[in-house]
């Protein structure tokens with residue numbers, strides 16, 4: 125089971141983004157585990173529907189298998205970050221973990237034609253070695269403070285949306301997923317974002333580090 129909400133203090137990683145305007149709180153939408161031939165088009169449509177800009181944490185093998193989807197993500201104005209090589213856990217050897225992220229960065233850099241400096245470790249597993257590696261390479265480890273559990277088949281979109289609205293704070297980073305659960309996550313987003321938007325929220329991309 126993944127943690128739904130990480131504590132606010134994970135040294136060397138962020139769980140919230142910047143807040144600029146107290147009257148217009150923002151929520152940063154991040155999407156892990158893509159690209160996916162079924163899920164990613166749903167995500168792109170949904171983000172466009174809500175005027176939201178996402179940050180997609182993509183894996184190396186899926187990006188190599190679906191380079192067109194990676195380009196579509198970037199061309200639609202969304203940002204991409206590294207989710208490593210085939211979901212390598214942060215508890216593996218430090219060298220394996222680092223090379224996993226670096227491989228995804230390389231693949232993504234070539235596809236989007238720009239630097240890829242945001243990293244999301246699978247399962248949110250952060251070690252001191254990973255923090256050091258990120259700092260030395262001018263990278264940023266991006267965790268989250270809102271993860272409603274869209275990957276659990278037992279969670280219905282309505283419950284997921286309620287949890288997003290309940291947990292969102294100005295600058296919150298929302299973590300959802302591409303892949304087999306994308307339809308459920310997108311349905312939840314379709315319920316949550318209009319409620320937040322009606323209360324003045326905006327959904328910009330997490331600014332580059």
Ligand SMILES: [Zn+2]
Pocket residue numbers: 156157207211246247
């Ligand atoms: Zn993942």
